[in-house]
Amino acid sequence: MRLACVEVAGAREGAAGSGGWCKIEGMVLDSRYGKEESSGAMTRRVFIALSACALGAIGIFRFRKAGAAHAVAAGPPEIVTIVEFSKDGKRIGPVQVPKVVKSDAEWREQLDRTTFDVTRHADTEIAFSGQYDDFRENGLFRCACCKTALFSSETKFDSGTGWPSFWAPIAKENVVETEDRSFGISRTAVACRRCDAHLGHVFDDGPEPTGLRYCMNSAALAFEKFA
Numbered sequence: 283m284r285l286a287c288v289e290v291a292g293a294r295e296g297a298a299g300s301g302g303w304c305k306i307e308g309m310v311l312d313s314r315y316g317k318e319e320s321s322g323a324m325t326r327r328v329f330i331a332l333s334a335c336a337l338g339a340i341g342i343f344r345f346r347k348a349g350a351a352h353a354v355a356a357g358p359p360e361i362v363t364i365v366e367f368s369k370d371g372k373r374i375g376p377v378q379v380p381k382v383v384k385s386d387a388e389w390r391e392q393l394d395r396t397t398f399d400v401t402r403h404a405d406t407e408i409a410f411s412g413q414y415d416d417f418r419e420n421g422l423f424r425c426a427c428c429k430t431a432l433f434s435s436e437t438k439f440d441s442g443t444g445w446p447s448f449w450a451p452i453a454k455e456n457v458v459e460t461e462d463r464s465f466g467i468s469r470t471a472v473a474c475r476r477c478d479a480h481l482g483h484v485f486d487d488g489p490e491p492t493g494l495r496y497c498m499n500s501a502a503l504a505f506e507k508f509a
């Protein structure tokens with residue numbers, strides 16, 4: 283199946299040659315037309331592919347929240363409950379920890395540019411560009427900002443979308459899911475519970491046993507091999 287999809291004008295900074303094409307679930311997409319060339323029917327598979335393509339477009343457009351500078355609230359940080367995991371991936375148990383709250387300037391100093399843009403300003407990395415997309419080592423994927431355990435290699439699968447995909451977080455307590463209506467698309471955004479880092483989105487077209495696809499940005503994750 284060959285699809286015509288929406289070619290996005292312009293290219294992402296530092297990603298010359300990426301163009302407006304994306305290849306999703308074995309199909310070649312050109313985002314200019316948004317419909318199937320052969321039949322014109324908008325099948326669910328096409329919709330999924332276009333949704334994933336739209337995510338790539340988001341990366342190209344480099345979404346930024348207006349205002350940029352995030353103020354750090356006065357007073358002690360909120361206490362949240364997360365689940366800790368050992369280096370060999372075993373669940374240790376829930377712990378109460380203060381939220382990690384930093385200014386944009388502090389995050390910018392700690393993080394590389396892509397990780398800063400993705401985690402602190404909800405940017406999306408270009409499909410197939412991240413280090414954990416085609417990656418099969420066994421270990422934990424922690425938050426790139428605060429090192430909270432987020433995903434295990436045991437739930438990672440090859441979605442073909444160009445972003446690392448998991449069918450479940452390592453603990454539901456460690457992530458926050460919120461509705462995201464940016465770009466006129468209703469999606470569910472996923473963030474780190476402890477530091478609010480934007481991680482990616484979750485979709486309902488994943489494999490069993492959950493049927494979910496946590497579509498994450500490699501830049502938001504820090505891999506730690508099982509000890």
Ligand SMILES: [Zn+2]
Nearest residue numbers: 425428474477
């Ligand atoms: Zn975090």
